Structures are given as C-alpha cells and as structure tokens.
Amino acid sequence: MKLSTTTYVLAQRFSFKDSIKIIKEAGFDAYDMSLTCMHNNPGRCVFCEDDYLETAKEIRRYADEIGIVCNQAHAPFEWRLFDAEREKRLDEMALRSIEIASILGAQVIVIHPKQYMVYSDHAEELFNINVQYYKNLIPYAKKYNIKIALENMYQCNNGAHTPTDSTCSRAWEFCKYLDAIDSEWIVGCLDIGHASLVAADIPEFIKKLGNKRLKALHVHDTDFVNDLHTLPFMQKIDYLAVTKALGEIGYDGDFTFEADEFYKGKPLALYNATARYMCEVGRFLISEIEKVKK
Numbered sequence: 001m002k003l004s005t006t007t008y009v010l011a012q013r014f015s016f017k018d019s020i021k022i023i024k025e026a027g028f029d030a031y032d033m034s035l036t037c038m039h040n041n042p043g044r045c046v047f048c049e050d051d052y053l054e055t056a057k058e059i060r061r062y063a064d065e066i067g068i069v070c071n072q073a074h075a076p077f078e079w080r081l082f083d084a085e086r087e088k089r090l091d092e093m094a095l096r097s098i099e100i101a102s103i104l105g106a107q108v109i110v111i112h113p114k115q116y117m118v119y120s121d122h123a124e125e126l127f128n129i130n131v132q133y134y135k136n137l138i139p140y141a142k143k144y145n146i147k148i149a150l151e152n153m154y155q156c157n158n159g160a161h162t163p164t165d166s167t168c169s170r171a172w173e174f175c176k177y178l179d180a181i182d183s184e185w186i187v188g189c190l191d192i193g194h195a196s197l198v199a200a201d202i203p204e205f206i207k208k209l210g211n212k213r214l215k216a217l218h219v220h221d222t223d224f225v226n227d228l229h230t231l232p233f234m235q236k237i238d239y240l241a242v243t244k245a246l247g248e249i250g251y252d253g254d255f256t257f258e259a260d261e262f263y264k265g266k267p268l269a270l271y272n273a274t275a276r277y278m279c280e281v282g283r284f285l286i287s288e289i290e291k292v293k294k
Contacts, residue, residue, distance in 0.1 A: 001289070002254040003282040004030035004071045005275070009260035011037065013268065016046070017062050024063075026275035028282070030071035031063070032256050033104055035097045039076035039090060047100055056103040063104070071254050072216060073101035077112040087116075095140060102144035108216045108253075110149045110189045111137070113167040113177075119155050126167055131180045141185035149189035149216045150177060154197045154227070162225065163197035170199060171208035178213045189216035191258070193229060196222045196237050203245035211249045218258040219285075231262040231281055243285050247292025255286050 005028055010019035016033075023031045037045035046055045063070060075097035078090055094111050101109040113130045134150060141148050152174055155166040168174040178188055188209055195202050206214065221235040222228045232239040263274055 001252070001286055002029040002069070002071050003256075003279065003286060004028055004032050004254055005257040005278060005282070006032040006034050006074065006260060008034035008036065008074075008258070009263050010271070013271075016059055020059070020063055020068060021066060022272055022275050024066050024068040025272065027279040028068070028275075030069045030254065030256075032072040032074065032258070033070050033101065033106065034074045035093075035100060036074060036076050038093045038097070039078065047096070052096065052100065053103065056100045060104050070101070070104035070106045071108070072256050073097065073104065073106040073109040075109060075111045078116075087114075094137075098137075098140050098144050098146060098148070102146045106146060108147045108149050108187065108189070110151050110216065110218070112151055113153060115153050115155065115167045119166040119169075120164070123173075127173075127177070127180075130167060131177065134177075134181050134186050135183070138183050138185050147185055147187050147215065149187050150174075150181075151189045151191050151218070152194050153191075154194050163227070165198055169194070171205040174205075174209060175213060187215035188213045189218060190214055191218035191220075192237065192242060193218065193220040193222045193227060193258070196224055197227065202237065203241050206242070206245040206251075207249060209249075211251060214249070214251060215253040217253060217256050219256060219282075220259040220261075229259055229261040230264075231257075231259045231278055232285060233281065234262065239285060240288060243288035244292050247289045250293060251289065255282060255289070257282060 005023055007019045010022055020031050035047060038047050042048045076093045098109055137148050152168040153166040154163045154169050157164045168177055195205050199205050220229045221232050221237050223235045228235060266274055
C-alpha cells in the first residue's frame with residue numbers, strides 16, 4: 001500500500017516539480033496530482049497551455065529521477081450550478097486530465113460525479129445522468145490504461161448552511177452507482193471527510209462498499225459540519241475505527257491524504273516539517289490497517 005498526498009496546496013505556493021520534491025523528501029511513496037488549477041486558475045496553469053503533453057512528460061521524467069511515482073490524480077471540478085457551456089468545458093478538461101494523469105503514471109484519476117441540481121429533488125435524474133457519464137468515460141480509461149474513480153459527494157443546505165446528502169453520499173447509493181456502471185475501469189474513491197458530513201457510521205460505509213468496489217481514498221479530518229481537509233486526529237473522525245474497517249475488508253488500494261489545510265497558517269519555512277509529520281501520521285495509519293489484515 002503506497003502512502004501519497006495531494007499536490008493541491010503545495011502547487012499554489014511552489015512549482016509542480018518543487019511540490020513533488022517536498023513530498024518525496026518528506027518520505028511519501030507517491031504523489032496525487034491535483035489538476036484543479038485547469039479550472040480554478042487557467043491563466044497560470046501549465047496544463048492549460050498548448051504544450052501540456054510535453055509538460056506532463058517533463059514532470060514524469062523529474063519524478064522518475066528523484067524516485068517518486070504518481071499514484072493518483074484529481075480532475076478539475078465545479079460544485080455550483082452553472083450553464084451548459086461551462087459544463088462542456090469541464091468535460092473537456094476531464095478528458096485532458098485523463099491523458100495527463102496517464103503520462104504521469106497514475107493508476108487512478110478521480111472525476112467528480114455531476115451534482116449541479118438539488119439532490120433531494122433530482123436524485124434519480126442525477127443517477128441516470130451520472131451512470132451514462134461514467135460509461136461514456138470507459139473508452140478513455142481503456143485507451144490511457146487508467147481507472148476512473150467515482151467519489152462520494154455532499155451538498156450544502158442553503159438555509160442552514162449545513163451539509164446534506166448528494167450523489168453517492170450514502171453507501172447504498174454509492175454501491176448502486178458502481179454496480180450499474182459495472183466496469184473494472186470505474187472504481188470507488190471514498191472521501192472519508194465527505195462521508196463524515198452526512199453518514200453516521202464511516203466504518204459501516206467502508207464495509208458496504210467492500211474490497212471489490214473501494215480502490216482509492218481521500219483521507220482527511222472534519223468536525224462533522226465543515227469540509228476542513230485537515231490531518232487525521234486534528235478533528236473528530238475516529239481514524240482507528242476507519243483503519244480497522246479498511247483492514248477488515250482487505251483494502252488493497254493506496255492511502256492518499258487530501259489534508260492540505262493542515263499547512264494553513266504555517267510559514268513556508270515549516271512546510272517541509274509539516275509534510276514530514278503528515279507522512280508519519282500516514283505511516284501509522286497504514287500500520288493499523290495492515291495489523292488488522294494480518
């Protein structure tokens with residue numbers, strides 16, 4: 001099981017190469033390439049340029065030189081309601097992301113389901129839209145030899161500003177989606193932080209997904225109300241129970257942090273030390289999984 005962490009916050013402060021170097025020197029086995037800058041900051045994102053393929057190849061060469069792999073990637077996404085033209089652009093970015101992630105060597109790329117309608121009013125419609133969407137992505141997954149991961153989501157109750165259900169936020173629906181798509185190329189990425197905002201029992205969620213469906217993780221902590229993306233043991237998720245459940249299902253994917261807010265408020269001079277501590281926490285959590293598997 002590889003231990004990895006996302007480039008998301010690091011790449012906002014450093015180049016992609018320097019971000020990967022920090023992750024490598026901290027002791028991680030792999031990095032999760034965040035391609036969200038393609039949507040969030042296209043004017044400054046190297047992957048929006050015409051030479052994006054050569055850029056990806058150069059990053060791959062650099063990572064190979066320093067001895068770290070890209071295990072996972074994250075395509076650009078949009079949370080809010082928007083028009084068809086913006087959706088078309090995001091779909092195009094997702095296809096480019098698959099190509100980039102493949103060059104980098106990623107085994108999995110996370111692509112968010114569409115959830116632009118109010119879930120409580122459109123759950124069945126969203127199900128039909130998303131099942132077809134992921135089925136349409138299967139030829140690209142095959143072409144670039146990379147699995148595409150569906151992620152569990154949440155929405156915000158506009159009146160109370162609290163999290164509420166959305167696409168795949170419950171285990172039964174996550175299973176329903178993956179079973180309806182029914183392809184080895186489309187797998188489940190459980191965002192443990194997202195699950196904590198709406199699902200009462202994360203270990204039970206993990207067990208219902210099972211080893212066959214669950215092949216990737218987004219690991220971070222929350223206070224059960226806000227999507228904080230901080231390090232385990234900083235908030236309220238019981239990560240010892242989480243690792244126990246992962247061990248019990250024989251989870252055989254990688255362990256990937258999406259806990260970049262742990263860098264928040266720290267001076268750049270402490271980023272390397274912060275990354276090293278994150279790595280130590282990750283190694284501990286993996287040891288807890290392996291202990292149960294034995």
